[in-house]
Amino acid sequence: MTETLTTANPTFSRRKPGVLGGALIVAGSTVGAGMFSLPVVTSGMWFGWSLLLLLGVWFCMYSGGMYLLETNLCYRPSDSFDTLAGDTLGRTGRILNGLSVAFVLYILTYAYVSGGSSVVSHSLGMLTGIELNASFSALLFATVLGVFVVAGAGAVDRITTIMLGGMALTFLGFCHGLLSSADSQTLFPGLPMTETMPYIAGAIPFLMVSFGFQNCIPSLVKYFGKEPVALRRAAIIGTLITLMFYLVWQVSVLGNLERDAFPAVLAAGGNIGHLIGALEQSGVSLGLSLLLQLFSHLAVATSFIGVALGLFDYIADLFGFANDLRGRLITGLMTLAPPTVLAIVAPNGFLAAIGYAGICATVFALIVPVLMAAVCRSRGMNGGYRVPGGTPRMVLVLLFALVVLVCQLMNMAGWLPAFGS
Numbered sequence: 001m002t003e004t005l006t007t008a009n010p011t012f013s014r015r016k017p018g019v020l021g022g023a024l025i026v027a028g029s030t031v032g033a034g035m036f037s038l039p040v041v042t043s044g045m046w047f048g049w050s051l052l053l054l055l056g057v058w059f060c061m062y063s064g065g066m067y068l069l070e071t072n073l074c075y076r077p078s079d080s081f082d083t084l085a086g087d088t089l090g091r092t093g094r095i096l097n098g099l100s101v102a103f104v105l106y107i108l109t110y111a112y113v114s115g116g117s118s119v120v121s122h123s124l125g126m127l128t129g130i131e132l133n134a135s136f137s138a139l140l141f142a143t144v145l146g147v148f149v150v151a152g153a154g155a156v157d158r159i160t161t162i163m164l165g166g167m168a169l170t171f172l173g174f175c176h177g178l179l180s181s182a183d184s185q186t187l188f189p190g191l192p193m194t195e196t197m198p199y200i201a202g203a204i205p206f207l208m209v210s211f212g213f214q215n216c217i218p219s220l221v222k223y224f225g226k227e228p229v230a231l232r233r234a235a236i237i238g239t240l241i242t243l244m245f246y247l248v249w250q251v252s253v254l255g256n257l258e259r260d261a262f263p264a265v266l267a268a269g270g271n272i273g274h275l276i277g278a279l280e281q282s283g284v285s286l287g288l289s290l291l292l293q294l295f296s297h298l299a300v301a302t303s304f305i306g307v308a309l310g311l312f313d314y315i316a317d318l319f320g321f322a323n324d325l326r327g328r329l330i331t332g333l334m335t336l337a338p339p340t341v342l343a344i345v346a347p348n349g350f351l352a353a354i355g356y357a358g359i360c361a362t363v364f365a366l367i368v369p370v371l372m373a374a375v376c377r378s379r380g381m382n383g384g385y386r387v388p389g390g391t392p393r394m395v396l397v398l399l400f401a402l403v404v405l406v407c408q409l410m411n412m413a414g415w416l417p418a419f420g421s
């Protein structure tokens with residue numbers, strides 16, 4: 001759902017959203033690919049730790065967003081993230097920030113092609129018995145949805161709204177089913193800490209990506225205007241809706257799948273189709289599985305369109321491409337060709353991609369917002385909102401960024417224990 005802000009919400013372009021509208025935009029921007037990685041990457045530490053960790057990561061990521069809001073309110077509402085970073089942190093800060101946003105969008109686009117083709121293959125195999133080659137389904141997924149991206153935000157407004165409605169219904173449907181069969185014994189199996197704790201560090205970058213939304217703050221400020229109270233409320237309610245959503249999702253999956261089922265899912269690459277396959281094997285009914293699959297299709301498609309459109313606009317802006325058919329085709333190619341080619345070559349890199357996104361996202365979601373707010377404070381600027389908590393909270397958020405970076409680098413170096421291997 002990562003797109004809602006830039007593209008999908010028709011209410012957005014016509015009138016100012018109220019607090020609830022703003023909260024839904026924040027939640028829509030936050031929930032995305034990260035969600036599908038959560039049960040898989042937290043399977044080692046299991047449910048109890050994952051609850052604590054989700055709360056802690058929510059707090060740090062929400063704070064990152066609030067520092068960006070504080071800074072943004074010191075400037076004109078129409079100023080972009082790029083402008084804020086440039087004025088507070090100079091040219092280098094601006095470039096680093098822009099690169100980190102662009103990298104995360106590229107990596108997420110790849111993750112969606114990889115994840116999307118995985119559900120497409122799974123559903124096709126289940127419904128028709130046709131085994132689609134993973135690389136071919138990646139190409140199919142990216143080409144079909146790429147048409148929407150090149151057609152532009154106007155063309156996808158209505159479709160995306162319909163898809164978001166479908167997502168809400170299917171989510172309620174399968175969660176209701178899965179929650180009623182979730183087993184507290186499965187959620188709290190009484191595992192010794194020595195068994196679960198070693199897997200905490202490896203999961204942190206994934207949880208962090210799941211709570212990424214900060215880059216939507218400048219657009220939100222643009223639409224709301226200088227309304228500190230409403231903006232802060234929208235952000236806190238929106239991120240809390242996301243937290244609730246993730247908790248329900250974790251109970252639904254981890255309450256139905258035994259921990260022992262996860263090493264096989266991880267060994268296969270931890271992609272969305274593998275997770276759904278494992279749930280089916282554990283005895284989840286065909287109806288529920290179909291609802292879950294439909295939800296996954298919709299979630300991945302809407303997020304793909306949103307993230308890819310964000311990247312599309314960024315590239316068009318950066319290179320000054322024209323908004324005619326030729327310009328849009330070139331921009332579309334530059335946006336979609338690299339992630340699609342990568343997905344054809346490496347169709348199952350879904351989990352790995354989200355981990356990489358974690359590294360890049362620390363820059364624009366945590367480090368840059370804190371530094372920008374610190375600069376504004378030292379210059380005595382006041383936009384009508386100051387994040388409470390003083391320097392200790394700023395240091396906490398920076399430390400969290402450091403933890404994410406260290407964990408992900410250790411993940412990549414293979415220095416952290418991998419569950420099931």
Ligand SMILES: N[C@@H](Cc1ccccc1)C(=O)O
Pocket residue numbers: 002029030031032033034035104108209210211212213214215303361365
């Ligand atoms: N939170 C988004 C990813 C994201 C990261 C950083 C910024 C914006 C979005 C997801 O889980 O898919």
